[in-house]
Amino acid sequence: MAKVLGSIQRATKAVEVYHRVITIFELSKGAESEDLVVPLLGLGNLLMKEGKAMDAEIPFMRILNIYTKLYGENDGRVGKAMCSLAKVLKDSKGMPLDDNVVEKMRIEVAELLHLVGRGKEGRKLLEECLFITEKYKGKEHPSLVTYLVNLATSFSCSKNFVEAERLLRRSLQIMLKTVGPNDQSITFPMLNLAVTLHNLNQHEEAEQVAVEVLRIREKAFGKESLPVGEALDCLVSIQSKLGKDDIELLELLKRVLAIQEKGFGSESEEVMQTLNKIVFYLDKMGMRDEKFPMQRRLSMLRTKYKHMVQY
Template sequence: MAASLLLPSQRISQMRMHSEDLTKDVMCFSLCLKRQKCNIKLYMIPASTIFHHGVLRPFAPIGSSGADGINQGNHVSLGVLAPNKFQRSRTLLHSSSNPSGDVNDFERQLQELFDAVKTMIKMGNKKDAIDLLQANYEAVKEQIDGGAKGMEQAAILDIIVLGHMLVGDLKLVRSLLDMMDKIVDGLKDDEALLDSVLLHMGSVYSTLGKFEKSMLMYRRALEILEMTYGKDSAFLITPLLGMAKALGSIGRVTKAVEIYHQAIAILELSRGAESDDLVVPLLGLGNLLIKERKATDAEIPFTRILNIYKRSYGENDGRVGIAMCSLAHVKCAKGDADEAIQLYRNALRIIKDSKYMALDDNVMEKMRIDLAELLHVVGRGKEGRELLEECLLITEKYKGEDHPSSVTHLINLATSYSRSKNFVEAERLLRTSLRIMMKTVGPDDQSITFPMLHLAVTLYHLKQDEEAEQLALKALQIREAAFGKESLPVGEALDCLVSIQTRVGKDDSELLDLLKRVLIIQEKEFGYESEEVMITLKKIVFYLDKMGRKDEKFPLQKRLSLLRNKHKESIQY
């Protein structure tokens, strides 16, 4: 082969290495990467095994056996479980027109390189992983500078890019992709490994938010796979889903929906209408429709996912519970609150009884919080508080009473009690949360301002204005230093301070100056015609009228009147 990889092993003799490479004590590796988790908005099954598409390996053929994809120890919020049935059981090279031994050796080297990087990262040796990637980059860069711009160089760069993505070091990724672009543009579509490299490039471009480039890579990979396997092959699913995601991200929703339906139709034909392989495209379609506020349309794919899991795993399987939560989210978006609440409750019961997740799992915790919030919205605050208290008790049991993660639950509970006018209990909870935060991050960290402002508002309701004002001033000072004087967090603190100082009896001109600061911030952050701006304008007009400053008041009053009419029409519509 023209290309070689640097690996730290005794197999150095297998590869051509320059003398300077030997001094680095690294050797050549090759690799196979699992596809990255889908970025999903709703709760679904963990994505740890979705499309375990090898770095240089396509899918398994129809009918090949695959793991069911459950990884109990790696639950991911908003992930989805899909059986690992879209890999080809053999490498691309087995069906390639170039099945020579040196190509197989090269692919094995690629596999070893990626495995080495993964192992180093897992063991905490991130620097060693970066050094190994850099050594291979320097070697392949020398080859490219010398005029070698073939599939081997693209494949090595592919592994280096994926390695940097794993490490979380994106500094070189964009320039590496540019190098790969120039190489793959000159390659013929029948090159072994090209389809896999294009799929990885599409995925990385998507991760970087370069959706147009992502589309180009996925489309070319799709064309290659269509020529090889036909237009009804399940091997097309990965590029189709990649294209659909990219299209949805750039606002081409109609085309994205069409491609999701194409993927679904292919899988129905090859795997059957009740196959759990359908979950991934159904989920992508459902999430896109939710994003576009088409909850009624989204209900169809999410209901279908739930039914598929019930048939595949039984009514009481944890995966069914997770699917129920997704459907509950859709019902909530439709306004079917009672159905959503029942689905949430059944889901939590099934997941708990099946022990599919630990009680303190982040996904389960968020489900409880979502249900609690919904219960508060429909006026069932007591039931909502019971769930929030359960969250707090579970956190204290598994992590300790003063653990920082309990702060969220303390604040949520305090908010619930404030809604029910129990400000005394809210004060107790907020003081506890503030104490924990100050002990954890220090007295001047911006994160303490959240419970601090909540406590200031609660003390205001308890007529403890002096302490409320001091807390609001302190929060304002910290946020100004942390975010800048014209930031949205500062605007929030200013608005809170104005309410407190109004009752304290602060000078009207000082309050007006504070409100003008709030207005400037809100105009910048929310727009000149936002509801937030309208509310602040109302306060400013009040003070201008009170102070007799009619010349300033009239233009603002006219603007306020126009905004009121606009928002009134919006509400009626």
């Protein structure tokens, strides 16, 4: 009945019927029942057709929440719901484009789209956020950094490292005008830049950036902190491509291992990954006496995680 009323331009009456259907389902099957999706979708589409994007946001958000709770955020139905919500946000004209609530929702939807493998749609939404912020706050405003870094991450995931590099360099230029060259906050885009340059085979510059990140983080967080371990791990990957001495790389990896054992625990997945790298270098250098205990420990961790996956 609601669908027919909507098709013959009796939108107000159709909305009333949709709300009645939703209420009946809520009372009989609960507020999070999947049966609510059909009337919610019909209501949302009708409101969009009538140019009421702000009102349509509520039913589409409810659909997203229902599917996420029932099937998890990586399910295809969640992705479709997020696409619908993204369109609502794009078409919404009832609130200013730079409204903080709308801006936050755009970011959240973009993140969820990336999680379910819809990176192209998520990237488009982030580009809209960037454009709106540039328009209302200027092209050098510090709030642009979040969008620039998120966009760079998205482009990196799609193997477009050239565009990722451009965005990261721009984010650093903006940050350096605000916080200065030794502030720990700049190390996040800097480390991303080091990885991006590494993927572009610009290993010498990547090493310079990673070394600078390491210096800043050691001073800010301490030499045994997890942020330092992250920088060291990145530096090892870069220096291995530059053909640096295996003994030096092994020592850096042992330092990473000690930091991860302290921060994540001796049986963490991070520790397992670093042990794998250490065993590789020990084997490469023929250091059997050191290799065997590390290899045994690695084997035990692999068995543990294999059983966890099976269960």
